[in-house]
Amino acid sequence: MERRKQLAALALATLLALACLSGALAAQGGNVKDGMDWYLNEEGALLITGSGEMPDYEKAEDVPWYGCREEIRWILLDGEITRVGNYAFAGCVNATHIVFPNTMASIGVRAFYQCNALATSKTVQVTHSDAERLPGDVNEDGVVDGRDTVRLMHWLADEINEATGAPFEINAENADVNADGEVNGLDLLRLVKYLAGEEAELE
Ligand SMILES: [Ca+2]
Ligand SMILES: [Ca+2]
Secondary structure (H helix, E strand, O other), X not given: OHHHHHHHHHHHHHHHHHHHHHOOOOOEEEEEEOOXXXXXXXXXXXXXXXXXXXXXOOOHHHOOOHHHHHXXXXXXXXXXXXXEOOOOOOOOOOOOEEEOOOOOOXXXXXXXXXXXXXXXXXXEEOOOOOOOOOOOOOOOOOOOOHHHHXXXXXXXXXXXXXXXXXXXOOOHHHHOOOOOOEEOHHHHHHHHHHHOOOOOOOO
């Protein structure tokens, strides 16, 4: 039975590696250590959940998401994570933004090596009206799904919509999914967690 489990785990790891190599991005993830998990969604948001210190890696190749590092656009550190491990995000050359928990106390050696695209994202204030809102429906199409994640990522990064030549627009009341009166990276983090099935409700 144990052997069978090992084989199953090996098969899964192989599939994940192949999925990364083929460039067909599918949701994937796994364990970072006891009490800490990673999840990369189809939109390129890497979510790390859990608490405590991330492991220190000896080299970039030892990091669980190394094979997918170029697919990562956003890095979202959730929960009570207190340290980014050595080499954790080295080579994430397409990561443009990162969201830190306020528990972050230290960052390891070369944790963001070659992350030259990283920038800060914006925040806007929201006043909630009494109008009906659908938390998470950032693009106002009546459903909450991965397209809302993408829209919020584009908006937070101040990107221009190539199809229209104009900035991306959002419904700010819907986008403030943690209902704290601001739209910022924390709302993206919460939306990604919700769509990953890790968060019960949006507010
Ligand atoms: Ca929507
Ligand atoms: Ca918010």
